[in-house]
Amino acid sequence: MKYFDPHIHVYSRTVDDYKNMATAGVRAIVEPSFWLGSKRQYPESHLDYFEHVLSFEPKRAREHGIEHYACLGMNPKEANDLELAHAVIDALPEFLKRDNCVAIGETGFDLISKEEEEIMRRQLRLAKDLNMPVMVHTPHQNKREGTIRTVEILKEEGLDPNQVILDHNTHDTIDVSVEYGGWSGMTIYPGKISIEGVIEILDRYGTERMMINTAADWGPADPLSVPKAANEMLKQGYAEENIQRLVWDNPIQYYKQSGKLKLKEGKGVTS
Template sequence: MYQKTDIPDIFLKIMNFIDSHTHAYMLSGRDLELMGLSGVNTAVLCSFVPVAKYAETLMDHFTELDTVHRARLSEYGITAHIFVGIHPRCIPEEWRRLLPIIGECIEAGKAKGIGEIGLEKANETEIEVLKEQLILAREYDVPVIVHIPMQNRAKITDKILSMANEVGMDLGKLVVDHTDDDTIDLINEANAVPGLSVKPGLLTPEKIATNIDKYRNGLLNSDCASLTNTDPLAVPKTARHLMKAGIEKAIVERLSNRNAQNILKG
């Protein structure tokens, strides 16, 4: 279907990449420099703190993303779009106190959307926390980045999609991240947005190229963080592979830039 052509590497050097899901606030200056030099000029910073027993921990984290890391990424030529939320792996005891704080971040223009949120074990608390944040997203009409785990992925993806429908959220603003061949059809059929994390154990550039029709509406990202085995250059490397595999320039641009632009502009 897609004609294979030789694309010169110089094309990659003039592309503007958006990494649509990162924890780049954890990265070294060298990693950020490499991202900027490789054409990643925009990165979404998703909030996540490995240990957050107290609501104040996440409050401080939200402030840090806006006042410290936005400027830090800018030093390397990277525009940061901040998403704030309660990750299912770090739900504080008094998590309800964070809901108005998330709203205030959005109202003040400090946050572009809500994330990273989602389900890990899909227990009662996680479901309640996710539901309240999906309601916030509906009320503020902002995009959401949701996490799905490595186990029971299809079942949990279906649960998240159903919850978003139940609260009346626009599924065109629901990015279901960490998708793979086991969940892509569910996400596409629901008219939600596939988040394409290129990282060990999940998607590879080869898999995306082979199934480009299924993945063409997705948002490429690295999910990069110092705590995990991830590659801050996953987006430009994937774009390079796709072009060498003969995928059309327009589709590569959509995956690595335009689709994310459409989500970020609201």
């Protein structure tokens, strides 16, 4: 079985992580823009980071048989510095045009501030203008409230739900995300959701328009959580075709809307 991790921050991972992912069957990944752990003070710091994600990481991934794509944007963690955030977005379109950039994001809420909303709306409008998928980050605090407000903003801005993934869902938000009608992402990560929690949600809602990811970064994340979750699903009686849909076909179906994805659906199970 092949795996596609649709949200992982390999900028922060080692070569051993790449080796282990490849051995486990991870064949494709998308790396969204994220907070590096300390405040970046200049727009150029973000632009250098975009260039790294678009050029260096694909080379590292390819050495291990993994296809690397990017999702670029102004992360909500740094969106409260409006002067900086607007300057970064001013320069963003040239990077979004690159062949391996398949979506805008992560955008969304962190503190659920008016500044974050301003930066989110600007990126949503950019996604709509460029007809690109967009990854929306649901907040860590006041999560349900922030997710409900996010959906209101998505509707106000007229985004096509087919091109939106609401990510980092938990039991507190999954009903809001599913009702919106876009794609629902779940991040297997301490403090977000466990493999057991993911399966509980899939038992209730099924695998259509669902994705699971690791968001593996500097924290206590496991870059093998997607194959581990698939293995647990298999043990619990899920059909291989449903697991394939979740861990391979769904990310492809979503990201292929960019017109840049070179992967094919239906290749998740090998005999």
